[in-house]
Amino acid sequence: ASSGSNITGYINIRKSGSAPTFVPVDGTAYSVGQVQADGSIIDFIDNFTAGDLTGLTANTTYHLKIFAYNGSGTSINYLTTSPLSGMTTTLITGVLATEPTAQPISLVFGTSTNTSIPASFTAPATAPAGYIAVRKAVSAPTTDPVDGTAYTAGVTLGDGVVAYSGSAPSFTDTGLAANTTYFYKIYSFNGSSTTSNYLTSIPPLSGSKATANISLATEPTNQPTGLTFSSITSTSYSFSYTAAVAGTTAPDGYIGIRKIGSAPTGAPADGVTYAFPDVIGDGVVNFSGAGTEWTQSGALPSTSYHFAIYSYKGSGTAINYKQLSPLTGSVLTLSGTDTSDPFVNNNTTVTSVAKASPINVTVTLTDVESGIVEATIYYATLEDAKSDYSNFTSGTMIKGTGDNYTFQIPGSAVKEMGVTYYFYLKNGVGLTNYSSDYFVAVKLTGEGLTIPFS
16 A cells, blocks of 8 residues: 555544544544444554455445544644545345346235225236335335345335335235325345345336225223233133223223234234234234133143233224233243143141031142143032932032132031032043042030041
8 A cells, every 4th residue: 555645644434324423533542443422433544545444244335534644642633624535335245136027916905094005916927036015105106126135114215115025915004194195116026135136127016095084983091901811721711801991081892912922013003993813913813892801712732822902992994992001911821741630739628617607618729731621519418428429519619819729618508417528620631530528527516526427
């Protein structure tokens, strides 16, 4: 490299995407690689007037400013007016994919809402890897996509916005303004990321559609609260929540969006009515209606299901969802491998009571693998039990927290001979178990007897 004269050296400032605003400060010595507040980087400090910049990113525009200086250390003095400036773009890494030979055809728009427009089209005879749709309000977009660049929905492309990029020949454009005409251009492309090759030499498929101008129902004031899950097995679970506080506007119902593995991020769009199993963002509609209790069957074992539940008001194209701060929660189904019967883990029920006194049965019923889906108690007086098992009365155990269950045997069933009872249990994969018999003696007050005798 050649060197300048009458100047100690030069400091080169580099920044990607836009021109650097950083200006070196007299008396300050900088080092190569230092990152400044505006994101710029010191590339070199030397008396060279030519050189190479390395370690850059492919397909990226870099802006340069070069300042002359005299001196060194704390005596260094920079010429900060009218620095030499310029820009350059690095090349695309690798080889572009083969350019598609044809654009899609037959653009068809579905029924629009105030904020969304559905669209579909037909793939050409030789289908490309994917399509990119560019949108602009009021007039057609004029900027083509650039080869070697990957785009995602929502990013700006020249005077337009990317409405869709993917392999499916359909999409729904959301987040739009009501009563507005949107123009679309749809291009074929092959490849991905830095090998993306867009067909721009042939006019893209184009068309326009206006959003609706429908008056929505008033948005509900509040979301529901208190999501809880119960009766969890390897393939099913139940859940419930508390209806939203009415506030100024009470909801007409609720919509639940479910996703496996993590919380759903998509929200329902106003003016759109959904039903199971419609897709919203990265989730699926699990239910929609006025109810607050639901049961899910056909679930996968050992799988976490995440929910977001929204209030809504109105119906049809006037439906209005409360889209902020939905009720959320998740449930983990039990393991699908279960070879063990459910069983009575602990029984803390009293063993004696006074005649005609109710018996509060308190037990812990356990099935670690697939959970208990049915728990029934059978009870009878000792006299009735000895004659025939058909004399037993059945009742459904009431589930409390965890594996705790309760039931109250009425006092009318507690006679002089005492009471016997047992449990029938069923788990999530259908395994059943009958417990051993339990006894509650009756104390006969004033007679010094406890029946049954041991």
